[in-house]
Amino acid sequence: MEETEQERETVPVPESGINLEVIMKRTKIKWGEFIPLYIMALPGLIYLFCNNYMPMFGVLLAFKKLDVRKGILGSDWAGLNNFKFLFQSSTAFTIIRNTVLYNVVFIVLGMVISVTFAILLNEIRSRLVSSVYQSLVLIPFLMSWVVVSYLSYALLANDTGLINNSILKALGMETVNWYMEKKYWPFILFFCNIWKSTGYSMIIYYSSIVGISKEYYEAAAVDGATKWQQIRKITLPLLKPTLITMTILSVGRIFASDFGLFYQIPRNSGALYGVTQTIDVYVYNALMKNGDFGMSSAASVFQAAVGFVLVVTTNAIARRYSKDNAIF
Amino acid sequence: MNNSKFWSILSNGVMILFSVLSLLPFVLLVIASFTDNQWALANGYSFFPGKWSMDAYRYIATEWDTIGRAYLVSISVTLAGSFISICISSMLAHALSNSRLPGGRILNFLCVFTMLFGGGQVASYYVWSNIFHIRDTAFALVLPNLLMSAFNVILFKNYFTVNIPASLKEAARMDGCGEFRMFWRIIMPMSLPITATVGLMTGLAYWNDWTNGLYYLSQRNGSKYYTVQLLLNQINENIAWIVSNGSTVTVNASEIPSTTIRMAIAVVGVLPVMVIYPFLQKYFVKGITIGAVKE
Numbered sequence: 001m002e003e004t005e006q007e008r009e010t011v012p013v014p015e016s017g018i019n020l021e022v023i024m025k026r027t028k029i030k031w032g033e034f035i036p037l038y039i040m041a042l043p044g045l046i047y048l049f050c051n052n053y054m055p056m057f058g059v060l061l062a063f064k065k066l067d068v069r070k071g072i073l074g075s076d077w078a079g080l081n082n083f084k085f086l087f088q089s090s091t092a093f094t095i096i097r098n099t100v101l102y103n104v105v106f107i108v109l110g111m112v113i114s115v116t117f118a119i120l121l122n123e124i125r126s127r128l129v130s131s132v133y134q135s136l137v138l139i140p141f142l143m144s145w146v147v148v149s150y151l152s153y154a155l156l157a158n159d160t161g162l163i164n165n166s167i168l169k170a171l172g173m174e175t176v177n178w179y180m181e182k183k184y185w186p187f188i189l190f191f192c193n194i195w196k197s198t199g200y201s202m203i204i205y206y207s208s209i210v211g212i213s214k215e216y217y218e219a220a221a222v223d224g225a226t227k228w229q230q231i232r233k234i235t236l237p238l239l240k241p242t243l244i245t246m247t248i249l250s251v252g253r254i255f256a257s258d259f260g261l262f263y264q265i266p267r268n269s270g271a272l273y274g275v276t277q278t279i280d281v282y283v284y285n286a287l288m289k290n291g292d293f294g295m296s297s298a299a300s301v302f303q304a305a306v307g308f309v310l311v312v313t314t315n316a317i318a319r320r321y322s323k324d325n326a327i328f
Numbered sequence: 329m330n331n332s333k334f335w336s337i338l339s340n341g342v343m344i345l346f347s348v349l350s351l352l353p354f355v356l357l358v359i360a361s362f363t364d365n366q367w368a369l370a371n372g373y374s375f376f377p378g379k380w381s382m383d384a385y386r387y388i389a390t391e392w393d394t395i396g397r398a399y400l401v402s403i404s405v406t407l408a409g410s411f412i413s414i415c416i417s418s419m420l421a422h423a424l425s426n427s428r429l430p431g432g433r434i435l436n437f438l439c440v441f442t443m444l445f446g447g448g449q450v451a452s453y454y455v456w457s458n459i460f461h462i463r464d465t466a467f468a469l470v471l472p473n474l475l476m477s478a479f480n481v482i483l484f485k486n487y488f489t490v491n492i493p494a495s496l497k498e499a500a501r502m503d504g505c506g507e508f509r510m511f512w513r514i515i516m517p518m519s520l521p522i523t524a525t526v527g528l529m530t531g532l533a534y535w536n537d538w539t540n541g542l543y544y545l546s547q548r549n550g551s552k553y554y555t556v557q558l559l560l561n562q563i564n565e566n567i568a569w570i571v572s573n574g575s576t577v578t579v580n581a582s583e584i585p586s587t588t589i590r591m592a593i594a595v596v597g598v599l600p601v602m603v604i605y606p607f608l609q610k611y612f613v614k615g616i617t618i619g620a621v622k623e
Contacts, residue, residue: 034430036507037423041435044420047476051452052442054459058451068458117346120339129340135609136347139354142601142612144536146560150594151353154360154373160587162356165372199350200616207617227335259539264561267568283449288543293450300448308445 062301066293082298099278118205137199145260208242252311361592384592402555409534421484468544487522556597
């Protein structure tokens with residue numbers, strides 16, 4: 001319908017005139033016509049230059065012994081010393097392990113949970129009920145990590161927390177000093193991450209499932225396929241492109257951690273660093289708390305470089321596998 | 329029990345559980361803010377407090393100088409940030425969507441490349457604070473990272489390419505309509521859905537942001553620009569300081585609001601989003617799905 005309307009609209013415009021003009025412009029660019037476009041592009045390009053390209057040159061910082069008065073270019077070279085110091089410290093291993101391990105768990109289990117929920121949401125026949133569910137599960141997505149840290153604090157606080165007071169005491173169990181005990185934190189962080197992000201990713205998968213033609217299911221039902229068979233033979237295979245795209249995106253970001261989750265939820269508690277500190281939290285603490293440009297820039301440049309390699313690699317793999325699934 | 333009934337019960341059951349889990353912590357936050365402070369200290373936060381109280385909100389009313397100010401900053405930053413963001417992203421997208429623009433391919437690549445590689449947080453911090461000197465100014469809240477992403481430019485560009493017929497632009501040009509006029513009077517009014525979606529997502533990011541303030545506003549000189557989120561973060565940091573140092577020497581204990589007041593400030597911080605959300609839910613859902621669907 002829409003296409004034919006658009007085509008009809010193009011007809012009244014004098015076609016030959018346009019073509020002639022296009023041909024004329026091919027031969028000689030009329031700069032005057034494009035100047036307004038360049039002016040319109042300028043603010044955005046200036047912003048990208050300041051916010052994205054200037055920091056790219058800032059990676060030099062990692063190879064310098066920064067003297068703020070002399071600036072980046074004036075400071076003495078440090079060679080690879082910053083990286084050497086970083087990787088000689090025991091923190092380097094901890095923060096990389098934490099970042100990667102959490103991400104792997106979040107990617108795999110996060111995907112399983114949100115795809116399952118998306119499939120179940122698709123089974124709900126009433127549109128009204130379905131949209132109510134969608135609204136409710138998106139609420140965590142709307143909150144900042146600071147606010148979520150208040151929610152988790154209300155549950156976990158040592159003296160006033162709900163879990164210690166209303167649950168553990170009521171069951172006659174010992175209360176737990178949550179913000180000091182490392183062993184619980186992998187689970188707490190996992191739960192917080194799932195709580196905040198599942199609604200979001202569920203909606204993405206759901207929108208992709210809704211796009212699957214109903215005819216497949218009707219045909220399958222006629223042939224006597226059970227719901228479970230329909231999910232396995234129709235929904236999941238047709239969801240694969242979305243799954244691959246989402247996986248590429250997250251694997252490309254496996255060296256990046258959600259600063260809010262790992263900084264706000266454990267309330268930057270030093271006792272928990274062993275299991276909560278990721279590269280981003282380390283960079284913040286090293287830079288802002290200790291003013292250590294050398295170590296923090298080494299960690300942050302390492303993160304950026306590995307991230308770049310990962311994005312390009314995962315995309316190349318996806319491209320080889322199927323061109324449609326690649327992002328660029 | 330037949331098959332479809334089983335699936336209906338299963339799916340509704342799981343979804344109800346999930347919805348309740350999503351909502352409950354927020355409900356606890358609200359109830360905690362209405363709990364009597366002494367009762368909360370003795371019995372902890374609870375869904376069923378023994379004693380209710382409005383004291384936390386009375387305190388907020390008396391302290392409106394600080395909190396109201398933070399509110400005003402949050403609102404201004406959100407509005408200014410998303411407005412500028414929409415303007416510069418859509419204009420850049422408009423230029424890039426013109427396939428005849430000389431150098432357009434290079435500009436397009438420069439734009440996409442920012443999504444693949446960045447200099448990292450430290451380099452970004454160095455540039456903004458030591459070259460542009462935005463520390464402890466209002467610019468600190470608006471400029472770094474949030475103002476424009478190549479991703480939004482691509483969303484606008486795709487929308488323009490798919491939904492604005494080239495013939496319409498040609499016709500406008502032939503009638504002597506200037507490029508700027510055409511963009512603001514014809515193209516943008518035709519692109520309201522994408523503008524609303526991008527604007528809403530950017531607005532949400534600005535409202536919820538606390539990292540820019542964390543990096544670029546110091547407690548001593550930048551606190552006048554604190555947003556609600558930064559106020560909440562500052563309360564967290566002060567408490568953490570006391571816990572780790574075991575004393576209240578350096579941080580005045582009176583600066584730390586009591587248990588229930590903290591929760592009330594958090595409620596105040598999410599309230600605008602929760603009030604607006606039901607009306608704009610459609611655009612939020614759109615904003616989430618639009619990124620996943622490649623066009």
